[in-house]
Amino acid sequence: MLLFEASHTSHTRAQTGIQRVVRSLFAELEKRDRVAPVCFDPHQGAWRALNAGELATLRDRHGAAGSRGAKWTLAQQIAGHVRRLAGRRAALPAATGLLVPELFSAKVAAQLPALLARVRGPRVAVFHDAIGLKFPELTPPATVARLPAYLRELAQFDGVAAVSEDSAASLRDFWQWAGLAHTPPVQAIPSAWLPPAPRARTHRPPARRRACCA
Structure with missing residues (x-):
């Protein structure tokens, strides 16, 4: 299973160049059913799998105008705090690889060593x-x-x-x-x-031969 780090893109509807790459990569990997998208939840203080709403945002390739920053709804913030106070430990699937396709924040960077340590296979970032x-x-x-x-x-x-x-x-x-x-x-x-589509060839009738005088 490949862990797919999407802390930012799963919390923004912006469609910057980076977000388009992240969403396109995820869409292709999801077709193969071998990818598990994750994020660092700053309110829970742990790495965890995306919930249904975050997954929908990650899949949204249409987006909307607005801030490029990650936005955590009040419900997401409260849920994270509740999980932290309840002492719930997030369980991530056993992973044979990790892909980090985003320009991650300083907060996420501080937590990356813990995520890297969970992965047995190659750990790759996109620059x-x-x-x-x-x-x-x-x-x-x-x-x-x-x-x-x-x-x-x-x-x-x-x-x-x-x-x-x-x-x-x-x-x-x-x-x-x-x-x-x-x-x-x-x-x-x-x-x-995508290469440009081939230009349609216009059918031209053959040129008439001029009559030759004897």
């Missing part, structure tokens, strides 16, 4: 881009401030799948600049794209 470092004026200040720590945290995975060769090079360059001694392999796996 989208370093636009926040290259063009900070085009990026929300909070994201710019978060990126250096996030890029370092990616080094704890067994491997990183970058969405482009440029993203892969940016990550390797940052690790080298930061002087990290041990880093995992980074493989560029460009996002899928």
Whole structure:
């Protein structure tokens, strides 16, 4: 079973580039019935499987305009606190792999070691881009401030799948600049794209031959 970390996308209807990748990946993996989506519940203080409402949000590929931030409803907050106060321990399925396709928050990052320790097989993160470092004026200040720590945290995975060769090079360059001694392999796996449909060929009648005079 592959654990699929979706703490953010399961709590937002935004359709940023990252959210589209996360939802598309999940949709394909779900077809194979070998994926278990999970989130870190800050109100319960534990990793757990998504509930029905969170799963519906993760599956929602239409989305809506609004904030990109994760929103926890009052009901979700109360339920999390109740589980924590009752001492309920969240049970996650035995996993042979882990995929983290999001740009995770500092709160989630602090809890990642516990999740990584549960997984016997390969643990892979998806890296989208370093636009926040290259063009900070085009990026929300909070994201710019978060990126250096996030890029370092990616080094704890067994491997990183970058969405482009440029993203892969940016990550390797940052690790080298930061002087990290041990880093995992980074493989560029460009996002899928659909080739343009072939143009319909217009049938043209054969040109008339000119009559030849003797």
